Amino acid sequence: PEPAPEHELVPTEETIAPVLPDGPSEHPSTSYVLHVNGADRPVSDAWIGESLLYVLRERLGLAGAKDGCSQGECGACNVQVDGRLVASCLVPAATTAGSEVRTVEGLAVDGEPSDVQRALAACGAVQCGFCIPGMAMTVHDLLEGNHAPSELETRQALCGNLCRCSGYRGVLDAVRDVVAAREATAEPVATAPDDAEPRIPHQAAPGEGGVQTHEGDVR
Ligand code: FES
Ligand code: FES
Known part of the structure; x- marks a missing residue:
């Protein structure tokens, strides 16, 4: 067969960035605020499926958590979310908006x-x-x-x-x-010595009440 004319091999705008038909995006984006190590960290126009690990490292510059396996096997990406240890590579970041995230930097x-x-x-x-x-x-x-x-x-x-x-x-x-x-x-916890007398509050006899009587009182 004849080789293609040279002008047909030049990439066009369409071949580089094909125009998708109108419809819902395959990669919807969202904006949210993460609370990381006590500070609010806004995240703008991020793909909704980005992992917490990716957002921490690539968007927020917190590179302490490491990407060892991306599939929950190695623990190198562990952080705490609301006090629970999680593999951040498995957690969609957008789901942690409103939670307290603690990383190794914290x-x-x-x-x-x-x-x-x-x-x-x-x-x-x-x-x-x-x-x-x-x-x-x-x-x-x-x-x-x-x-x-x-x-x-x-x-x-x-x-x-x-x-x-x-x-x-x-x-x-x-x-x-x-x-x-x-x-x-x-700090040592203050405890009563073993031989200490139990302290029993004084109780008045039945009918006596708790009021002391004085000379001259009419009873
Ligand atoms: S990167 Fe290995 S468990 Fe997350
Ligand atoms: S993997 Fe190298 S110190 Fe643990």
Whole structure:
């Protein structure tokens, strides 16, 4: 066959951006406000199907949560939504408008890494570091619900966080160290000594009422 004339191979406006017939868009967009780490973060004209992970990283510049698998398997994207740990790659961002989102950027206290983050570093859990933001979120979430987890409970909490470097020993050690440090600095709870006399409020005898009698009172 004859080769196509050269002018037919030049891309036209139609071939680059075909005009879709009128009708509902296949990618409807929306605008909403996320509440992230205590601040309102508006999101404008975003495709309604964008994941929370994508919006945090690509629209809001919060790149702490990592995209390891995009399918809920690795835990690198973990954040909290209204206090619950979620894989942000599986959550449509628009559904979290009105919720409190907490990311790894929100763990710092007074600009310093949290005790969990410092312990992870001190215990050698941070190797390449890719899994650590999600790991830190999981550990914070664990310790919020269980102040003194056993090693088995810690392992169960971490089973959704994949780490290809550290072997997890450092993470387990970090959790143990944080629990010990928090216990050591916890305010002692005021309790009555065991041998203390029980304090029983004075009760007036039947018919006496609670009013003291005085000389001259008519009874
Ligand atoms: S990126 Fe979300 S679980 Fe892996
Ligand atoms: S430190 Fe590299 S994946 Fe966990």
